[in-house]
Every structure is written in structure tokens, then in C-alpha cells.
Amino acid sequence: MIPELRSQFNQRxxxxxxxxxxxxxxxxxGAPIGFRIAETPIFLPFALLEELAASGAELxxxxxxxxxxxxxxxxxxxxxxxxGRETPHPNxxxxxxxxxxxxxxxxxxxxxxxxxxAFPSVFGYQAxxxxxxxxxxxxxxxxxxxxxxxxxxxxxxxxxxTILGNHAPxxxxxxxxxPMNQKTLPDFLVTAKRLGIPVxxxxxxxxxxxxxxxxxxxxxxxxxxxxxNRAIADELIARNVELxxxxxxxxxxxxxGHPNWYFLISKFSIPRLFGRSMQFxxxxxxxxxRDFLEGDGRGRLLAAGVPLPGNVGPxxxxxxxxxxxxxxxxxxxxxxxPSHAQLEEIPRSRRGDYLVQQRMHFExxxxxxxGLTQAEIRILYLWPDGGELTPTLSLVRLGQGxxxxxxxxxNQEWVGATGAFYPIGQK
Numbered sequence: 001m002i003p004e005l006r007s008q009f010n011q012r013x014x015x016x017x018x019x020x021x022x023x024x025x026x027x028x029x030g031a032p033i034g035f036r037i038a039e040t041p042i043f044l045p046f047a048l049l050e051e052l053a054a055s056g057a058e059l060x061x062x063x064x065x066x067x068x069x070x071x072x073x074x075x076x077x078x079x080x081x082x083x084g085r086e087t088p089h090p091n092x093x094x095x096x097x098x099x100x101x102x103x104x105x106x107x108x109x110x111x112x113x114x115x116x117x118a119f120p121s122v123f124g125y126q127a128x129x130x131x132x133x134x135x136x137x138x139x140x141x142x143x144x145x146x147x148x149x150x151x152x153x154x155x156x157x158x159x160x161x162t163i164l165g166n167h168a169p170x171x172x173x174x175x176x177x178x179p180m181n182q183k184t185l186p187d188f189l190v191t192a193k194r195l196g197i198p199v200x201x202x203x204x205x206x207x208x209x210x211x212x213x214x215x216x217x218x219x220x221x222x223x224x225x226x227x228x229n230r231a232i233a234d235e236l237i238a239r240n241v242e243l244x245x246x247x248x249x250x251x252x253x254x255x256x257g258h259p260n261w262y263f264l265i266s267k268f269s270i271p272r273l274f275g276r277s278m279q280f281x282x283x284x285x286x287x288x289x290r291d292f293l294e295g296d297g298r299g300r301l302l303a304a305g306v307p308l309p310g311n312v313g314p315x316x317x318x319x320x321x322x323x324x325x326x327x328x329x330x331x332x333x334x335x336x337x338p339s340h341a342q343l344e345e346i347p348r349s350r351r352g353d354y355l356v357q358q359r360m361h362f363e364x365x366x367x368x369x370x371g372l373t374q375a376e377i378r379i380l381y382l383w384p385d386g387g388e389l390t391p392t393l394s395l396v397r398l399g400q401g402x403x404x405x406x407x408x409x410x411n412q413e414w415v416g417a418t419g420a421f422y423p424i425g426q427k
Contacts, residue, residue: 002423005043006367009137013039013369021136028128029186030193036416038398041133042366042375043143046422052111053147053379053391055282056095059116059273060381060389062280063265064089069272073264076326076352081233083247083259090118090261091162093381093389097282098360098374112360113273113283114376118265120230120257121380123159124194125187126395127152130419143421147379147391155392160195162384163228163256169196171225172256173214177202177241179230188230202231207245210252226254233262234327267326267355277304286357289323289343293351306358314341324355366398368414373398377420394420 018039025033063069074082095116102110130145131152146155164172172195179188179199188199198214206213206221213221235241245251247259270286277283285304291297302308309316316339323335323342335342336359346354364372378395398415 001048001365002043002045003367005143005421005423009040009043010367010369012137017136021132024132024136025129025186028132028190029125030189031185033186034183037129038396038416038418039414040366040368040398041130041137041139041419041421042396042398044377044394044420044422046144046424046426048111049147049377049379049394049420049422052095052097052377052394053381055097055111055113055280056093056116056379057381057389057391059095059113059269059280059283060090060093060118060265062273062276063269066272069269070264072272073266073268074260076268077260077263078233078237080246080248081237081259081263083255084250085254085258086260087255087258087385089383089389090258090265091383091385092120092123092257093118093265093383094121094378094395095381096376096378098362098376099365100360101363109363109365111282111377113270114360115267116265116269118257118261119232120228121378121395122184122187123380123382123392124191125184126380126393126419127155128186128190129417130393130421133419133421139421142424144424145419145421146393150390150392156194158382158384158390158392159191161387162382163191163195163197163226165226165254165256165385167225167254170222172197172228173200173205173224173226174198174228174230175200175202175205176230177235177239184230191228197228203241203243205243205245207249207251210250212245212251212253224253226256228256229259230257233259263327267324270355270357274300274304284358284360286355288352289346289354289356290348290351292356293343294348297356301356301358304358312340314339314344316340318356320359321356322359324357326353326355364400370412370414371400373400373414396420 096114097111098114099109100112174197192199200214212224216222273280273283274286285301285306287297307320317337319337323338325333362374364374366373366375376397379391380393381391383389396418
């Protein structure tokens, strides 16, 4: 994206630097990295990162302020997962963007939203990753990574305030299902060490009257005042996880990342945002399967310029559409080029739980020794209680296949998880 920086990095690259990078990460995180790290960061104009950050924030604020939309989205929360004491806004937000070819756009590329999700990402790990890239590859201080006017100290302070609120670290827990065996363990350990909070299996919490307790290493049971929630609802549902307490009970606890927002700002929002396409051109066309098969969804996609087959039968393949379950993570369940028969096979009662969305064709823009590579750029936002929605960092996935997640680009080189650097002072 910045040719001179790209060329300099490629010319100076040595495999020993990549080995050092991986060694640094494992040492600083305190655990092996369970997913592939790319050999390179990417170098982007600051103006592009600002544009992506502003777009994601605008979409999030529009949804938070749309009471009618929130009421509809709240109805889609599965039974038993509508948690009380909902916060007025999410504490965490991620917005993923593709860069597609658009001759009318500056530079011939235009951003398009892939997904927006009100759920924590690897905030702790990503800061460590960027720092390790800088050291392993001797990147100059003239390249920045933090957004929102933050520096490293400001970033960690904002993360601390968002996760801890006004509580002592002893009374704040990071919860996940079987956290020590999750791929995101490096992030858990970095966050726990930096903030002084324990990492706890959510299945081990103990209810006591209207409080939740966790058992410290000393054996003492300690009251929980705030939960940094990393347990993904769809995983709880898919694995039929039984918790020792009812999520929808009236618990005297705060949530850093209230569970309801996982559902309220998700792929469920795409049709709503698409309906305001004049206001939000970054959002690709998408409708619920229910509306595509039984309502005006097909016509709305055609009107938006999505190429669809004229004669429809069971064997018809929608080559320009993706079929997505609304509530899934890391690309699980996404179907490329679904057939009409596959759409019809979804029970009528479940057709509101799936989305058909125009497929975004990522433009390969990153020059590597293994050819041009695509980048999916995620903006990480923090929104502390009583504070402002702030873009903080970008997380990048490099890939060469249909799917951009690190699990979908195995046995390849110069792909995987990475970060973005920009020239400081550049407009």
C-alpha cells in the first residue's frame, strides 16, 4: 500500500528475523501462539486507517442510537442469553473491512464492511505483536500503530479503564470456557498480567445469593464485581455448555463487554445498515434469507446492482452471494456460492437466523515473495463506561484464499495474523 516501505521491508527480510518474532511473542505472552503469524506487517497511509476507523464508529453509533433496530435485534437473542443490567453501549467493538477494486475511488480501492461485532478481540496480544514486529525487524519510530490519538501508555490506560471500570483488579475476572486451551490464551495471559486480573473458567464461578464468586489460587472465594467476558455465546450454545448460574439471572455484577451486545451489533445489523445504503455506502448489500426467499430481499439486492441468476431452480447457484449464520465467530458456517436448494433447505422458522450478502472480492494489494496477498483490516475500538468510542489499533489478516481467517490459510507463507503501521505525521 506504501510501495517504498513495502519494497524496503521485502529487500531486508531475513528468516532469522521471523524466527526472532515468534520467539519474542511466545516469551512475552507466556504461551505458544496457536495460530500463524505473518512474516510481515503491512504499511498503510494514515488517512486510510482514519477512514476505516471513522466508518466503523459511524455505523456503531447509528445502531446504538436506533431504538427500533435494538428492539428487533433483542428479540433475536436466544432464550437464556438475554442478560440483565444491559449497558447503554458496548465496551468493545470490532469492524472488519475488505479493500475492493473501485476505479472511481482514490487510489482505485474502496473499503467495504465485512462484519461489525460488539465483542472483545485480542486487545492485549495485538499491542504486544506490533511491538515485537518493531523490534524484530528494526522498524523505525517514525512508523506508528496506535489510533485515536493514543500512544502506548494511553492505550493501556484506556484498556485498563474499560475492563476494570472503578473496581480493584482482585474483583474483576476474565472469563472464558476452558481458557487454558483456547487459541486466544496468549491474549488472556498478556491482559491478566498487565491488569492484574485472574483468568477464570466461566464454568467454575459459584453463585451465592445474588453474587458470583471465583476461587483464587489461595483457595479463598472472592466476590466478582465486574466480568471481562470472553465466552462467546455461540460456542456456549454449540457445545451445550452448562453453567453453574443462569446468565439471565439478576446478578449483582457489571459486565465489561455486556453479553447482549454480542447479539445487538452483529451480522444481524447488515440488512438494517444496507437499508440506509445512501448514508452508509461502505456496507455491502445483504438481506435475511427469509426476505430473500419470501419477501422483497431478492428485489432489493437486484436494485443494488448485485448480479443474480434470472431463472431460478433448485440447482441455481448464487455465485456472488455468501450465506452466513447471524451469530458465529471466526468465519464459522459461512457458505460461498450457495445454491437455491441450500437456501430452501433452511427451515422457515430459522430463515431469520441467516443472511445472504454480496460477496466482497478482496483486491490483492500486498507484494510478497509468494505473490500478491489480500488483507482484511480490523479496527479495534474501546468504549469505556461514561467515555467515548475510540479506535485504538488495527488487526490485520493476510490471506490468499476465499476466507481470510488464520484458520483458513494454513500451509502457506507470508499469510496469517499481523498488524498495520503508518508513517507518523502523514496526511
